[in-house]
Amino acid sequence: MASPRNIARLATRLASRRTPVPSTSTLRAPIKAKTTMFVRNGSTLPPRSTRFAEATETHLNALKSISSSTLSTLDSTASADELKTYNDDWMNKYHGKSQIVVKPKTTEEVSQIMKYCYENDLAVVPQGGNTGLVGGSNPVHDEIILNLSNLNQIRSFDEVSGVLVADGGVILETADHYLAEKGFIFPLDLGAKGSCHIGGNVSTNAGGLRLLRYGSLHGTVLGLEVVLPDGTIWNGLSGLRKDNTGFDLKQLFIGSEGTIGIITAISILCPRRPSAMNVAVFSLDSYEAVQKVFAEAKGHLGEILSAFEFFDKQSYALVKKHQEENGGERKVFETEGDFYCLIETGGSNAEHDEAKLTGLLEHLMENEMVLDGVLAQDSTQFQSLWSLRELVPESAGKAGSVYKYDVSVPVGKMYGLVEKMRAKLREGGILEGDGQKDGPIRAVAGYGHMGDGNLHINIVANKYTDEVEKIIEPYIYEIVAENEGSISAEHGLGVMKAPYIGYSKNDTSIDLMKKVKTLFDPKGLLNPYKYIV
Amino acid sequence: MRPTLPRLVNILVPVKRSIDYAVKIRVASDGKGVDTNVKHSMNPFDEIAVEEAIRLREKKSVAVDSITAISIGPAKAVDTIRTALAMGADAGIHVVTPENAIVEPIAVASALKKVIEDKKIDLVIMGKQAIDDDSGSTGGILAGKLGWSQGSFASKLELKEGGQVDITREIDGGLEQISSKLPVIVTTDLRLNEPRYASLPNIMKAKKKKIETIKPEDLGLDLTPRLETISVSEPPKRQGGGKVESVDELVSKMKEAGVI
DSSP: OOOGGGGGHHHHSOOOOOOOOOOOOOOOOOOOOOOOOOOTTSSSOOOOOTTSOOOOHHHHHHHHHHOSOEEETTTTSSOHHHHHHHHBOTTSOOBOOOSEEEOOSSHHHHHHHHHHHHHTTOOEEEESSOOOSSSTTSOSSSOEEEEOTTOOOEEEEETTTTEEEEETTSBHHHHHHHHHHTTBOOSOOOTTTTTOBHHHHHHTTOOOTTHHHHOOHHHHEEEEEEEOTTSOEEEEOOOOSOOOSSOOTHHHHTTSTTSSOEEEEEEEEOOBOOSEEEEEEEEESOHHHHHHHHHHHHHHHGGGEEEEEEEEHHHHHHHHHHHHHTTOOOOOOSSOOSEEEEEEEEESOHHHHHHHHHHHHHHHHHTTOOSEEEEOOSHHHHHHHHHHHHTHHHHHHHHSEEEEEEEEOOGGGHHHHHHHHHHHHHHTTOBSBTTBTTOSEEEEEEEEEGGGTEEEEEEEESSOOHHHHHHHTTHHHHHHHHTTOBSOSSSOOTTTTGGGGGGTSOHHHHHHHHHHHHHHOTTOOBSTTSSOO | OOSSOOSSEEEEEEOOEEEOTTSOOOBOTTSSSBOOOSOEEEOHHHHHHHHHHHHHHHHOSSOEEEEEEEEEESTTHHHHHHHHHHHTOSEEEEEEOOTTOOOOHHHHHHHHHHHHHHHTOOEEEEESOOTTTOOOOHHHHHHHHHTOEEEEEEEEEEEEGGGEEEEEEEETTEEEEEEEESSEEEEEOGGGOOOOOEEHHHHHHHHHSOEEEEOGGGGTOOOOOSOOOOOOOOOOOOOOOOOOSSHHHHHHHHHHTTOO
């Protein structure tokens, strides 16, 4: 007989929960007209620098004597195919040509490896779970890959303060399961949680679904242990919440994408796990209405508001089509709208939360601020309602070739960007509909994390072409800059967006960043060709 | 059996408040039950039953006069009834039992029988089982007590003029089609339908719908359990696996274990 598990078959196929890092910059970025190079498909990459030595068998033997877990094609301990896992990214977009992968088991080993590489001018790319989207964790050329997956021990957990100290190579989900057993939660959650490392999360300042509630890693990370490019171990693993003694050095490493040091351990403040969670989804008639509901939700729900997401009707149409094709469609709304938003609550008292949520719902209905809405009645519905939002990227992917942009902009201006993009494509005569029956662009979908000011624009085309790309870029970066936004909200710069940093940061910022890089890594050996170029 | 065929059908949907399907069940410290201090929701099979009742009304092949949701359970079971009302049931009945009382299927069936007779019910649609105790016997006991026909494990239900009920049942190796006349007990299987979400307007409306409260004594119910739970235990824990470095090591380990 069928089990109730089947009910949730669609709900469990959740697409990735990727959430953003809020824009940390309020600087007005000057618009830079020049586009230095185009690196989307890894086709145009910076040339290999002659400053770096080429790895030899002598180097390999030295590294092997430090860490027994070393794989290389130089002495046939691994085939080129085996190294592909480390050389290529998961989207198969970036392809490194490294011949050596070192997988140290201790911080001491990491330190000795870096010391050796520093003395011998060997470039190194630190690698965690290799789940990035911008090619930040793969070698561009032949950099030695320093993979941290063997550095995977939980060091300590204090049940009173909620401070977890763990190695950088611990998988996010493993850490969260460990905490769940104790009634705590890791203050970060994202789609790649089954593979990504917490050290990598901190290095890239991953945003995650829980950002609205628990804030960014800049706030939750209390301390770090970092191996510097010359092998020095910096122990900054403080468990202190207040520490006003000098520069807050750890902040420099959070989001530095492995360019100034390798995070070998983190100390992070973990909140209690909410015991009661609920979710509601609304249909609305305008983006203004979404903003009003956001303001009301914050007012009514206060501390229990844990996520506020929005998606437009184009996104919802993609999801519905995808669900229909998979036989999992289910009527959600009596009245559909041009916009949709999802509210999640998480608290410690189900009755208290429900009273608050009901208060909000009544208010929204009475004042006709929403067209329609649904409230999950059980955990299965909780997941299937979330999937309406989470299936958007997957559904867009099924509909065609997707140009994905991930930007931060002030909440009020967020949707204007999507409309501008649509107008631009319409102007170019390539948007389907509007008399253009067979335009190469099928849909422009806008969705994202309202709570964090993070917008995703997915442009679904029938195939990737240069003409289409030229219409989209650099226009999209220009409108982001005009709206005081950031061209990278959650994905980071890596190799993909490094050339475009000028759209979000002014010359003084970039100059300071370069100085920081040189201060920590004078030889430029760590994660070269990326981040700031 | 009712002597005349009803022109308007009255439907009763029993709904149970059970531990949420997604909750990880833990054995209680006394080893005689499970930890119930967790999220509870409507039994998924009952949700399907509520949905089917509403669909019968929407299909209009036969006029449905009323859909009543009933729950026999502690004070909090009223939330489960509200969910049924928010989905579209018209009224609720709550037979309030003491907190932590174990109500066995036979007691539930006795309570339902009384209410069915009192409310002139023609059709009962209920879950084939509750996911907490998995007894799966209430529907059968109720049909026996009333002397009604029953269509269990229904994956399709059609109500026709003249009180004819066509039921497709999921059985081993295929589907069985049966036909009966009202009154009938139908127990639902998973493929019958996919329940709707409770919409906000309906949640608001549900607040104004009536829920009648009945004491077990008023139904002359005896809740004394006939069964004694001796012990409840968790399935054996899975032993963690180990990693091997090479194929040779794997082969030698398999030989050691005697599997090759």
